[in-house]
Amino acid sequence: MPDYDVAIVGGGCVGCSVAYHLATETSLDICVVEKEHHLAQHQSGRNSGVLHPGFNYPPGSLKAKFATEGTKRMKSYCRQNNIPMEELGVLVVATDQQERRRLSEIQDQATENGVETEILEDRAAIREHEPHAAGQAALYCPEAASVDSQKYVYSLAGDTEDLGVDFFTGYEVERVLRSGDTHHVETSNGTITASYLLNAAGLYADKLAHQMGVGEQYQIVPFRGEYYELVPKKRDLVNSMIYPTPDPELPYLGVHYTRRTDDKVIIGPNAVLAFGREAYENTQFDVAELAETFGYEGFWRLFSSSKMVRVALTELNKSYRKEAFVDAAKSLVPSVEPDDFEKSYAGIRAQILRDDGTLVKDPLFEHGPRSTHVLNAVSPGLTSSLPFGEHLSEAILERME
Ligand SMILES: Cc1cc2nc3c(=O)[nH]c(=O)nc-3n(C[C@H](O)[C@H](O)[C@H](O)COP(=O)(O)OP(=O)(O)OC[C@H]3O[C@@H](n4cnc5c(N)ncnc54)[C@H](O)[C@@H]3O)c2cc1C
Known part of the structure; x- marks a missing residue:
């Protein structure tokens, strides 16, 4: 038995x-x-x-x-x-007309999925929720927590x-x-x-x-997501969660702000190739696991698209240069400065790829x-x-x- x-x-x-x-x-x-x-x-x-x-x-x-x-x-x-x-809700901000149109598409999807949302049509309406957020318009979803x-x-x-x-x-x-x-x-x-x-x-x-x-x-390719956090005296710049308008082709959301249950405000995660499945620092390498990733045909097929190469380089830049990370964060909350950010933790996504390079x-x-x-x-x-x-x-x- x-x-x-x-x-x-x-x-x-x-x-x-x-x-x-x-x-x-x-x-x-x-x-x-x-x-x-x-x-x-x-x-x-x-x-x-x-x-x-x-x-x-x-x-x-x-x-x-x-x-x-x-x-x-x-x-x-x-x-x-x-x-x-903390049931704080999320604000997805649009910073140009193309993103504003995307917000309407997202709202249609939300309605089909049975999720309540509201479009805030101007900066004044955004400021009622998040006084320091950027954006011409935003989608507000109260159910996020x-x-x-x-x-x-x-x-x-x-x-x-x-x-x-x-x-x-x-x-x-x-x-x-x-x-x-x-x-x-x-x-x-x-x-x-x-x-x-x-x-x-x-x-x-x-x-x-x-x-x-x-x-x-299939094979897992590990993508690290790194976070910064706002220094305590700047935490009141963010009340809830502030997200960029997502790109439907990418499997992650882009750097965003999240107020956690312990009151910390974290910014991130980015999405950078991890040089090992548990390589949480950008200085850590697992040579055998890295060789497996580089030896995987699905990985090279994913990165045969010029868009993916561009995205990968941008994300790598955010990992090694704090200024690049802060710039991405500034597009959502313009008043933040590099000194407002201190390094926080990181997580690694187990992203599965098919041999043909498709992200599942x-x-x-x-x-x-x-x-x-x-x-x-x-x-x-x-x-x-x-x-x-x-x-x-x-x-x-x-x-x-
Ligand atoms: C940076 C980041 C941000 C995210 N943000 C969100 C979010 O805000 N909201 C959300 O809903 N989701 C989020 N996710 C996704 C979510 O965290 C994952 O989808 C989820 O945690 C996966 O859970 P899991 O149990 O499959 O994996 P894991 O939590 O990784 O658990 C797998 C476990 O298996 C163990 N294990 C592995 N190998 C062995 C072995 N050989 N023998 C014994 N044990 C083994 C590991 O130690 C581990 O504990 C995020 C993920 C990341 C990385």
Whole structure:
């Protein structure tokens, strides 16, 4: 008999949410295996902490569905469990006519997705929300909120533990072998056996999937997102969240301002190629992982477009030159100065690419024999974690039957 019915690799918001939903619905024996000694040490604890209500995602996409539902569910979870949350709303500002037109398109998408928005038509209306923001017009979405993502993951994991799930932290999965109906999960601390395996290993999910013969047409390319924060005496320049008008072709939002639940105002993230999957500083290199990225055909196909090369160089400039970062931030709040910014933390996005160079923009998972692999828990993966985890748990139960 295997030790567990289901072993979940990865103690981020996705792994914990799947464990929570499986344990709520069934009496299966479940464990979560996490390589770090604490949960939420990577993407789930190094993000902007924003609940994105789904106003700018294509209607009908999984991303739109999970983000709109996820925002509502997470707000109610945070209220019930006293997780810090600020329901401040977001302002998406347009600085020229082309962006103003884009705001109308975004508002149409928002309406289709069932998200309430309002267009503020002039500077006076913008100033009522954000006295220091730039822009000729803005889209205001009151449903956006910020949360403490690490506290959320720990609370969810606590609830899951209360339902009987075992957590193994400090156990790095090195290899998974299968004999008959049993997976032998070889970790840095010994072997755990399970009949079903969920791979929610975030930045390393593709590696585990490939080792198990799944998702071989995809590879994760790590993109670092760096933040600055406003010095305390300048925090009142920003009341809530101020975003630029997003470029629909890019998978990230562009540098923006977020007031966090601890009252800090963070600016970022940019999106720069990380020289290692956990290379959080721009001076850190993991030579083997960098060689894997540079040896990947999908990477070169993505960067065969001149637009992507331009974007990459601009982002690199923002990483190494504070002035470039501040200039981008000034386009949203013109009165900020370089001395108002101090360096903050960084996170790394597990961006999945297809061999043909396509950036996968929707959540993606694939099944193998008695296993499911979360290949793309793309942003807003934190916001989406409750419905996405439930969706995965239903898919797993169907397959186990
Ligand atoms: C800079 C940045 C900003 C973001 N901002 C937002 C935002 O504002 N709102 C939002 O909704 N989303 C945001 N996101 C996206 C969101 O953070 C992610 O989509 C989400 O956290 C993904 O969760 P996960 O559980 O899949 O991955 P992770 O949190 O990365 O968890 C994976 C876990 O697997 C573990 N692991 C890996 N390999 C192994 C192994 N071999 N053995 C055992 N364990 C292993 C890792 O240690 C890790 O804890 C942001 C992401 C980044 C990077």
